Amino acid sequence: MKSVRCDRTPAWGELKTCFEVSGRHFDLREAFSRDPRRFEALSQEAPHVFADLSKNLIDANSQSLLLALARQCGLEAQRDAMFAGERINRTENRAVMHFLLRNPPSAQYVPAQVAINKIADAQAEVEATLNAMLDYAEQVRADAGITDIVNIGIGGSDLGPQMAVLALGEFATAGKRIHFVSNIDGDELAGVLRLLKPESTLFLVASKTFTTTETMTNAHSAKAWFEAQGGHDIARHFAALTTNVAAANDFGITTTFGFWDWVGGRYSLWSAIGLPIAIAIGAAGFRDFLAGAHAMDEHFRTAELEYNLPVRLGLLDVWYRNFHGFSSRSIAPYSSALRRWPAYLQQLEMESNGKRVDQDGQPLPFDTSPVLWGEPGTNGQHAYFQMLHQGTSVVPVEFVAIKQAAHAPDDLPGHHGKLLANVLAQAQALMHGKPDADGHRDFPGNRPSTFLLLERLTPASLGALIALQEHRVFVSGAIWGINSFDQWGVELGKVLAKDIEPRLQSGDISGLDGSTAGLLQRLR
Numbered sequence: 001m002k003s004v005r006c007d008r009t010p011a012w013g014e015l016k017t018c019f020e021v022s023g024r025h026f027d028l029r030e031a032f033s034r035d036p037r038r039f040e041a042l043s044q045e046a047p048h049v050f051a052d053l054s055k056n057l058i059d060a061n062s063q064s065l066l067l068a069l070a071r072q073c074g075l076e077a078q079r080d081a082m083f084a085g086e087r088i089n090r091t092e093n094r095a096v097m098h099f100l101l102r103n104p105p106s107a108q109y110v111p112a113q114v115a116i117n118k119i120a121d122a123q124a125e126v127e128a129t130l131n132a133m134l135d136y137a138e139q140v141r142a143d144a145g146i147t148d149i150v151n152i153g154i155g156g157s158d159l160g161p162q163m164a165v166l167a168l169g170e171f172a173t174a175g176k177r178i179h180f181v182s183n184i185d186g187d188e189l190a191g192v193l194r195l196l197k198p199e200s201t202l203f204l205v206a207s208k209t210f211t212t213t214e215t216m217t218n219a220h221s222a223k224a225w226f227e228a229q230g231g232h233d234i235a236r237h238f239a240a241l242t243t244n245v246a247a248a249n250d251f252g253i254t255t256t257f258g259f260w261d262w263v264g265g266r267y268s269l270w271s272a273i274g275l276p277i278a279i280a281i282g283a284a285g286f287r288d289f290l291a292g293a294h295a296m297d298e299h300f301r302t303a304e305l306e307y308n309l310p311v312r313l314g315l316l317d318v319w320y321r322n323f324h325g326f327s328s329r330s331i332a333p334y335s336s337a338l339r340r341w342p343a344y345l346q347q348l349e350m351e352s353n354g355k356r357v358d359q360d361g362q363p364l365p366f367d368t369s370p371v372l373w374g375e376p377g378t379n380g381q382h383a384y385f386q387m388l389h390q391g392t393s394v395v396p397v398e399f400v401a402i403k404q405a406a407h408a409p410d411d412l413p414g415h416h417g418k419l420l421a422n423v424l425a426q427a428q429a430l431m432h433g434k435p436d437a438d439g440h441r442d443f444p445g446n447r448p449s450t451f452l453l454l455e456r457l458t459p460a461s462l463g464a465l466i467a468l469q470e471h472r473v474f475v476s477g478a479i480w481g482i483n484s485f486d487q488w489g490v491e492l493g494k495v496l497a498k499d500i501e502p503r504l505q506s507g508d509i510s511g512l513d514g515s516t517a518g519l520l521q522r523l524r
C-alpha cells in the first residue's frame with residue numbers, strides 16, 4: 001500500500017498558498033453572491049443522507065487542491081487496503097474490517113485478500129454469529145418474563161449501543177426497558193439496581209476484552225446483587241458480548257456472543273455489542289440498520305473522490321484543522337433522539353485521530369483530531385451558541401436535521417416546524433451575521449457550518465449516518481498518516497489507577513508527586 005504523509009506532498013504547499021491568497025479572508029456571503037449555483041455545486045446526495053457543504057469556507061480551487069492532496073497521500077490505496085482486509089492497524093497487527101459486519105451474504109463485493117486473511121471464513125462466521133445473536137434478541141423480545149435489560153459496558157461497548165437505542169426509540173418494542181451502566185461510580189449501578197427485580201432482569205456484560213476494570217467491577221457487583229436477591233439462573237439472566245469468550249465463561253456466564261479482534265471497540269456496535277439495539281428494534285430492524293451502513297460502505301468504496309461524501313467531509317476537516325487552525329467542531333443534532341450523538345462521535349473521532357505520531361512513530365509537525373463537543377438543538381442555542389455567534393474563536397458547526405418527526409404532526413402540532421425553523425435559522429445566522437454599530441449587538445457572521453439532512457430517523461438512515469462518520473474519520477486519519485485504529489493514549493491512566501487504588505487504603509504516598517500525595521491524603 002503506497003501512502004505519503006500529507007505534509008510531504010506538493011498539494012500541501014499549494015494548499016498553504018491557497019489559504020494565504022484566498023482562504024484566510026474567504027467570505028461566504030460574497031461566495032454565494034458570486035455563484036448562484038453554489039448550493040447545488042457544494043451539496044451531495046449519499047445513501048440516506050443529504051449533505052449541504054455550501055456554508056463552508058471552500059471554493060472550487062481549495063476543493064480541487066484537497067482532492068489532489070487525497071490522491072497524493074494515496075487515500076484510495078489506503079481505503080482499498082482496509083476493504084481488502086490488510087492489517088492496517090499496524091501497532092496491533094490487526095485488520096480493520098467492521099465493514100464486513102454489515103456486508104450481506106449476497107453482497108457483490110468480495111474482499112480481495114481472501115486467501116491472506118481468510119475473509120471468506122470471517123464472512124461466514126459473521127453471518128452465523130449474527131443469526132445466533134438475532135435469534136436470541138427475538139427470544140428476549142418474546143419473553144414477557146424479562147422486562148429490564150441492563151447493558152454493562154463502557155467506551156465502545158456503551159456509547160454506540162446507547163446512542164442507537166435512544167435514537168431508534170420510535171422503533172423499539174414497548175415491553176422492555178433498556179438501561180446502560182458504564183461508570184465505575186457505584187452510584188450509577190445502584191441507581192439502576194433500585195429499579196430492578198432479579199427474576200425479570202437480563203444483564204448484558206459487553207466488553208471486547210472482558211478485562212476492562214469498570215465493566216468487570218460493575219458485572220461482579222451485578223452478579224453479587226442478583227445472587228443476594230435469590231437469583232440463581234445465571235444462564236438465563238446474564239449474557240456476555242465479547243471477543244474473550246473464555247474469560248466470560250470463567251466469570252460464570254455461559255450465554256455468550258462473540259466477535260473478532262478486527263472489530264475496534266468504537267466500531268463494534270455492528271457486532272454482538274449491538275445486542276441491546278437488536279433487542280430494542282428486533283432482528284429485521286437490526287438488519288435494516290446494517291443495510292443502511294452497508295449502502296454507505298459501498299458509496300465510500302466506489303464513488304469518485306469528488307462525489308464521495310466521507311471523503312469530502314474528511315478533507316474539509318483537514319482544511320479546517322491544518323490551514324484555518326480551527327481546533328474544535330461543534331456537533332448539533334436537531335433531534336432529542338440523537339442526544340448521545342455528540343458523545344458517541346467524541347470517542348469515534350478523538351480516540352481514533354487524537355494522535356501525535358505518524359504510522360512510523362515519528363512526531364507530526366501538524367495538528368490532528370479537533371475537539372468535538374455539543375448538545376442537541378435547540379438546547380445548545382440557550383447555552384453556548386452565544387459563543388458560536390459572537391465569541392473570539394471560529395468553531396465549525398455540524399448540524400443534523402430530520403425532515404419527518406417520529407411523532408404524528410397532529411399529535412403535537414407546530415413542534416417540528418419550529419425545530420426545523422431553528423436549525424435553518426442558526427445556520428443562516430452563523431453565516432450572515434448582522435452588522436451593528438454597537439459591538440455588543442454585532443454579529444460578524446462568516447462562521448461555517450455543514451448541514452446533514454435525513455428524511456427520517458430510521459434504522460437504515462442511522463446506520464448510514466454512523467458509517468458516514470466512521471469513514472470520514474478514516475479519511476482525515478489517512479491524510480494525516482496516523483493509525484486511526486489503536487488507542488494507546490488510554491493506557492497510562494489505567495495503569496496508574498491500579499497503583500493508586502491500594503494506596504487509598506494504606507495511605508502509602510511514597511514516590512508520589514506532591515499534588516497527588518496531598519490529594520490522596522485528603523481523600524482517605
Ligand code: F6P
Binds near residue numbers: 154209211215487
Ligand atoms: O479505554 C479505551 C477502550 O479500550 C475503548 O477503546 C473501548 O471501547 C473501551 O475501552 C471498552 O473496552 P472493552 O470493550 O474491551 O471493555
